[in-house]
Amino acid sequence: MRKNTYILGVAGGSGSGKTFFAQALAKKLGEQAFVLYQDNYYIDQSHKFDFDGGSVNFDHPEALDFDLMAEHLKALKDGEDIRIPKYDFATHSRLEETIFQPWKRVVIVDGILILTQPKLLEIFDDAIFVETPEDIRFARRLNRDVVERGRTPEGVKAQFERQVKPMHDLFVEPSKKQATHVSSGVDMEAFYNLLRDIQKRVSDSDLSAAKMDFLKEPRTQIIY
DSSP: OOOOOEEEEEEESTTSSHHHHHHHHHHHHGGGEEEEEGGGGBOOOGGGOOSSSTTSOTTSGGGBOHHHHHHHHHHHHTTOOEEEEEEETTTTEEEEEEEEEOOOSEEEEEOSSGGGOHHHHTTOSEEEEEEOOHHHHHHHHHHHHHHHHOOOHHHHHHHIIIIIHHHIIIIIGGGGGGOSEEEESSOHHHHHHHHHHHHHHHHHOOSTTOSOHHHHSSSSOEEO
C-alpha cells in the first residue's frame, strides 16, 4: 500500500485566487501532486436549467456531493486511485463520463465550501484560506463566468447579489476559522512566499509526520 499521502485544502471566496494558488502549487510540486476541484462534485440539477445559471445556487453546501468527495479523499489517503465526476456548468448536469485520477503523493483540494464540512476537515492535513476583497472577487468571477462558462454579465451580477454574496457571508467567510493558514489573495509577494514555503517543506519531507509544523502554529496566521 502506498503511504504518506498529504492532503491540503485550499479555500476562499469565489474569485479569491484560491484556484490560482492551488494550480501554482501543483505546478511547483510537479508529478507528485494534483488538484482535486470541488467544482467536479456538484450534484445534477439539470431540471433547473434556465440558460443563464441563475436558478441554481452553486454557493450552498447542499449543491455539492461532499459524501463522494470524502470517499475519494479517504481512498487517496489509502493510496488508491479514483474516478472523478465531471460537471457541465452550462446545463447544470453531472456527466456520465468520469476522469481517472491515479494516486499522487500530494493532493491539493480546491473549493469555496470545503472548510464547511467536518467530514473533509478530519481528512485534511492542513488548510489554507485565501482572503480577497469583495470587489476584486466579483471582477474575477465576472470575467470567468462570461468567458469560460458562457454567462451574460447581467446574469452574473444578479447571481452574485442574490446568491454568491449571501452564501459567502453565511458559509465561506465563517469557515476561515477552520484554516491553519490565512493568506492574502492580492499581496503577490506574500502569496509566492507561501508557495515557496509549502513547496520546500513538502519536497524535503517524507510526509511521515503528516502535518507541516509551519502551518500548525499558530492555528490561524494572517499574511498581508
